[in-house]
Amino acid sequence: MLIRYFFLISETFELTLKTFQRVDVLVNNAGIGGEQNPRRVLDVNLMGPMIGCQLALKYMGKSNGGQGGMVINIASTSGFVPCSAMPAYVSSKHGVVGLTRCYGLPYHLDKDGVTFAALCPYFIDTPLLKHSSTGLLYPGLDFSKRTDLLSLLESCPTCLANEYSFNEKM
Secondary structure (H helix, E strand, O other), rough: HHHHHHHHHHHHHHHHHHHOOOOOOEEOOOOOOOOOOHHHHHHHHHHHHHHHHHHHHHHHHHHHHHOEEEEEEEEEEHHHHOOOOOOOHHHHHHHHOOOOOOOOOOOHHHHOOEEEEEEOOOOOOHHHHHHHHEEEEEEEHHHHHOHHHHHHHHHHHHHHHHHHHHHHOO
């Protein structure tokens, strides 16, 4: 799957360059659930954006003849808050945050003129959320009723304590 993704994204960069003579932005927007197949979750959610970042430097980087640009990796608030019901998904989104922080260091901007940023949305009404309860380690959990995640912006220790309380109710 990863080799296929690499070639698909490479072809997309090539077509964009052929059509517009430049690439300015890449948005790595990958997100699947499915705790029963953690390898697939990590491949799509983490390795996909990693390949995208590498290819962005290849095609957009000034050191490779590009004009610089921006990469936006879509992570999640799950990239900051642990949840025992979905360790593969949470790990993958923690990885995307870490990946973005690594590429976001001055080295890549100075060398290639490419800026990296992560967007970490809260729960959004998508099929991933609607069907997430079937792919969890304990099915039936309804994340739409979890209010403690908003406190992440105020205090991570509070989130960790609430996570413990939330799981104890299971």
